[in-house]
Amino acid sequence: MSAVKIIGYAAMVEGASLTPFTYDEPLLKANEVRIAITHCGLCGTDIQGIDNYYGIVDYPFVPGHEIVGTISEVGTSVSPSRIGERVGVGWQGRACGKCEWCLKGDVHLCMDVADNGSWTPYGGFSSSMAVEEGFAYPLPERMDSEVGAVMMCAGFTVYSALHKYYTAPGLRLGVVGIGGLGHLALQFARAMGFEVTALSSSTHKREEALALGATHFISTLDKVTLSDAAYYFDLLYITAHGGIPWEWMVSLLKKRGKLVLSGFPDLNLDSVDLVAHELSIEGSFLGTQQDMRDMLVFTQEHRIEPMLEMLPMSQVNHAIEKLKQNKAHYRIVLVNDF
Numbered sequence: 084m085s086a087v088k089i090i091g092y093a094a095m096v097e098g099a100s101l102t103p104f105t106y107d108e109p110l111l112k113a114n115e116v117r118i119a120i121t122h123c124g125l126c127g128t129d130i131q132g133i134d135n136y137y138g139i140v141d142y143p144f145v146p147g148h149e150i151v152g153t154i155s156e157v158g159t160s161v162s163p164s165r166i167g168e169r170v171g172v173g174w175q176g177r178a179c180g181k182c183e184w185c186l187k188g189d190v191h192l193c194m195d196v197a198d199n200g201s202w203t204p205y206g207g208f209s210s211s212m213a214v215e216e217g218f219a220y221p222l223p224e225r226m227d228s229e230v231g232a233v234m235m236c237a238g239f240t241v242y243s244a245l246h247k248y249y250t251a252p253g254l255r256l257g258v259v260g261i262g263g264l265g266h267l268a269l270q271f272a273r274a275m276g277f278e279v280t281a282l283s284s285s286t287h288k289r290e291e292a293l294a295l296g297a298t299h300f301i302s303t304l305d306k307v308t309l310s311d312a313a314y315y316f317d318l319l320y321i322t323a324h325g326g327i328p329w330e331w332m333v334s335l336l337k338k339r340g341k342l343v344l345s346g347f348p349d350l351n352l353d354s355v356d357l358v359a360h361e362l363s364i365e366g367s368f369l370g371t372q373q374d375m376r377d378m379l380v381f382t383q384e385h386r387i388e389p390m391l392e393m394l395p396m397s398q399v400n401h402a403i404e405k406l407k408q409n410k411a412h413y414r415i416v417l418v419n420d421f
């Protein structure tokens with residue numbers, strides 16, 4: 084049987100613009116499903132992937148990991164009743180199922196996770212893809228596909244992190260960076276019960292941040308307000324990639340406070356306060372499969388709404404430029420127009 088051809092958009096070499104790329108449909112493993120893609124969100128991680136920032140991608144590289152589509156084919160061990168189901172897929176598409184982390188249910192920490200991204204072998208900026216069935220999540224009926232797409236990475240990342248650290252009502256949380264992740268973090272945090280402050284260098288985002296769930300707004304350019312907030316926060320959640328005033332971050336935390344990172348910024352911290360105040364820095368990466376399912380329910384229950392714009396997938400390079408120039412408000416979802 085000759086293989087069906089798939090069309091995607093690929094970076095042929097590191098840092099390149101994406102170009103149409105045709106490849107053979109991968110063989111479906113027994114526990115996998117094939118998805119006819121209708122929508123795929125664009126994430127900062129896709130751009131870092133194109134630039135090989137993580138050193139884990141092969142070229143040609145088809146990015147895209149906020150995927151929504153319909154199951155078109157199932158492997159031999161998957162129930163055929165899943166054909167036709169509308170699903171979302173995030174960054175992770177598989178897990179080894181055997182390592183200590185998989186056995187504990189922490190599949191996102193799988194020892195083979197770098198090879199188990201949904202963009203391996205080729206990601207969501209294409210007409211079709213295959214993933215393990217447990218990573219193809221049924222979307223709530225009333226959730227629009229473009230919303231589902233954004234929730235697969237941005238929503239999942241933020242929900243998992245905040246959910247993990249929410250231990251008591253009124254915990255003081257600072258969300259640093261109001262963009263794709265940050266604007267969702269404000270909504271989730273407010274709904275969970277944190278006391279929420281938005282911290283950003285973009286003072287024009289103040290009203291929007293307050294409307295999204297923040298009780299206070301701090302301009303990270305305003306040294307007086309930053310000084311006033313010394314020792315204020317239990318938790319600072321860093322969602323920005325750059326422009327973070329690291330010298331202030333440790334001074335804003337209460338003793339034994341936590342600095343939680345979900346993006347991949349370059350770190351520049353002074354160790355003195357870190358040690359003397361017994362602060363911790365922690366990374367939060369994706370979440371478990373249960374977190375993903377819980378996030379979808381929570382999003383519906385609390386009417387969390389990502390702010391997004393849609394573009395045809397054929398305009399993927401335009402979308403990348405827009406995101407790079409910080410002109411997206413806040414997420415971009417590409418709609419398949421193959």
Ligand SMILES: [Zn+2]
Pocket residue numbers: 126127128129148174236237
């Ligand atoms: Zn992402």
Ligand SMILES: [Zn+2]
Pocket residue numbers: 178179180181182183184185186192193194195
């Ligand atoms: Zn594993």
